[in-house]
Amino acid sequence: MSITDDDLEQKFVRFAEPKQILFLSADLVGSTALKQKKRKQRKRNVHHPDTQEWATTLQFFFTSLGHCFDKKWSERKAHLLSLKDATLVEKRLGTKPILWKTIGDELVYRKYVANRHQAKECIDIWINAIQELYKRFEKDLKNPEISIKSTAWVGEFPIQNKVLVGVQFSGFSGQDGNNSGPEHNAKLEKATSAEAATRSQKADQLGTSPAQLLDILDGFESNPVKNGVEIDFIGPAIDIGFRLTKKATPRKFVLSIDAVFLYVLSELSGDGGSLSNVKINYDGSEILQGVLGGLPYPIFWIDMSKSDSSEVIADQFLFSKNPIDKNSIYKYCMKFYEEKLNYVDRPYIMTDDGVSKTLINKLPKWYDIERTRLKKDFFGPR
DSSP states (O other), X not given: OOOOHHHHHHHHHHHHSOEEEEEEEEEEESHHHHXXXXXXXXXXXXXXXXXXXXXXXXXXXXXXXXXXXXXXXXXXXXXXXXXXXXXXXXXXXXXXXXXXXXXXXXXXXXXXXXXXXXXXXXXXXXXXXXXXXXXXXXXXXXXXXXXXXXXXXXXXXXXXXXXXXXEOOOOOOOSSSOOSHHHHXXXXXXXXXXXXXXXXXXXXXXXXOHHHHHHHHTTTTTOOOBTTEEEEEEXXXXXXXXXXXXXXXXXXXXXXXXXXXXXXXXXXTTOOOSOSOOOEEEEEEXXXXXXXXXXXXXXXXXXXXXXXXXXXXXXXXXXOOOSOOHHHXXXXXXXXXXXXXXXXXXXXXXXXXXXXXXXXXXXXXXXXXXXHHHHHHHHOOO
């Protein structure tokens, strides 16, 4: 069955609708030092690398973070279901986050947010998951040298930020159990060359076929890899996010201006969420390389430390107004978007109910112009 122009048009319309994606990063702190750490051998009084300890720790982190998040997500979902409102789960949670990529000791997840509440709920669940992960670290690893720092940011796709597609290369593993020797190497070379040719052919098709490209991109906001084709994200929001990860610490869960805006907007709507007592702090504004044309960017953060930690106790010694009032944060965000209009727009979510202080389900005036330009990029003159 051939794809009609109407089919392509419908797929493009779905693709070009603005979609806000929340990114959540968790990065191990102390892992580099752990890898360099040497274990003393008792009998010979010599030191050698303790590769097993750091490998076990990293593997534990990679597998346990997802388990902890799934647990807290399921608990929140069960609570919403108990309220006997069939619409609450979709409204408050939506689709579960999926792993976007790993970067060294860092895991980055992504989630399509259909409204402001889903952004807040997901961040709240993330906080609970990280706290649960710490408990597992203490119980199973007993390693006080390891901690976790988190960052959250939001990006609009596909206009302000872009989606890339590429063909995955899966490599080759022998089927006969013989993984060495000239025969295996010959098979490996042949299979690798064949797959490289297939990749090249697929890549050519991706570049020339709008139908195939739109088929891959259909539902990209919630779906992982499709048929060996990998989806990636680039743009100013991604740059901001990774710049902010450098500002995060085990205590400071850093949020981008868009993430904190949606978080506060949800709470001020009176809908609460799984956490209603989260305090947001402000560290002033800093110039982040390549961000906002060199203008300062605000650093907001949520305190992840224990209430009886030395850091929290020491806060009373500082002449600080942290944490700050949520209404003040909202006013700051709105003024920030107004003043930085040449560089950034406030989040707009067309599937949000819009019942809030700000009509975030309203598109900026320039969006239709950019959507038309994107359509021409896909199909050319028609």
